[in-house]
Amino acid sequence: MSSTLDIYRRLLLLQFRSQMQYRMSFLFYILNTALITTFEFGSLVLVMQRFENIGGWRLGEVAFLYSIVKAVFSLMDMIFSGFDPPYFGRNVRLGTFDQLLLRPVNITVQVLGSRFELHRLGNIILGLVIFVFAMQLTDIQWTWIKLLYLPLVFLGQICFFGGLFILGSTITFWTVDSIETVNIFTYGGSEMIAYPMHIYHQWMRLFFTFIVPAIFLNYYPALYILDKPDLFNMPPFVFFLAPIVGFISLTAASAFWRFGIKHYQSTGT
């Protein structure tokens, strides 16, 4: 166990060093990823000057939802970048994944250590900045439970989307090419939960409540922390489902991943 952790640490160190070799291009990359969020959020702020609220939520409250997802999704994207389905699919196609399988080291650790996209830091920091901005605009009645629950919400989202990445990657064992529709759930899902969920069509909301329970990752925790009423009258325990949903999805994805490895047939390249 400790040797596995040591290998992970060393792989990460290698990643840091190699990415720091091209400092200018690294800085450019950080700037670019942060700019996407800046512009997206900036246009929302500008538009909100004309419209007072979005589905009854004021700018600060939406910023609260938005900033958490942006920061946490980027953090997840950094940790799980080895499992990013298009990247992983390429390795399956080119046969480089087979090389990893030949090594006498835990395969999951190797995939996690094979890529660590440091430039996501730009978005993580920006997400935190917007979070502070949201704190200025809202006046949240902090309690001990809320303070303790918030990190668990972050953890739940990381596990949930990490699980989706692993799921998308495992599917490429059979499809070889990464299926782009996975993006709808990963990038689309994170974009969707950045806004209050009651603004969506009913069928969409029901789908993301009962089939893919993304509504519990961000919206319900936010309702609880911001003391907003639940428009759908769900039982009160659903406010606290975020870490559980995350845990279940990561566990299920890991099981599928192990199943996939066991049945993996190389492409032969």
Add this chain to the structure above:
Amino acid sequence: MRVFLEIALRSFRRQMTYRAAALAGLATNFFFGLLRAAVLVALYGEHSEVAGISLQSAVTFTGLSQAAIAPLSMFHWYDVMRSVYSGEVASDLLKPMSYFRFWLVQDFGRAAASFIWRSLTIMAGYAVMFDLTYPHNIEQWAVLGLAMLLSWLVSFSWRFLINLAAFWTPNAIGLNRLFFILSWFLSGFLMPLRYFPDWFVRLCYLTPFPHMVNSLVEIYLGVLTGHEVFQTLLLQAVWAVCLTLCSQLVLRLGVRRLVILGG
């Protein structure tokens, strides 16, 4: 002329071949369109019209902007850059035709194919799901056609120009990405520019970006008066010509620096 027609046709066919990829892209564009429509509907709330744009038109806008992604290559387009880095540019430059026009017709074929595959299908899907705004009469449709062509011209000459950075630096992709991200914001792709404060809109119109998406959207939605329509088309044309001339000049400078290694 014949050669250019053939190149455009080949490029069109190549684009039509990747059906699975087109379908996946279509699904993604459509899903994001629905999200953006929901956000706009929620923003409107009780209002029926904001900044001269009705709720119906606002929903139509999300369809139009999603439909513009593929033909205008809004997210990325590094084809010229790649050919510079791979050295293919050498054989292309040796061909007895203008390098700019060679890419222009290729991109026209690509844009035409993705217009059919992606744009029309997205709008058809939207028409099924929502009550949309449509141009009122045949003249407005004709003007729209012209505006689409000009939008593509502005977009292409701009993309070609920034790709030429590859002649100077091995890191042109970072710079290009920056420009693309900037274009989403300033072109009115994320939100119709009319919602923004006046000072900001004026800032945007100092750049060519609004002439790629925002002008097209405003002409489609019919929010411009007859005089303004004419002015918009004229400005689009002026930008298209400026960017084309600019890229010709930069191309000439770039080719002068170009050193191809044999092997």
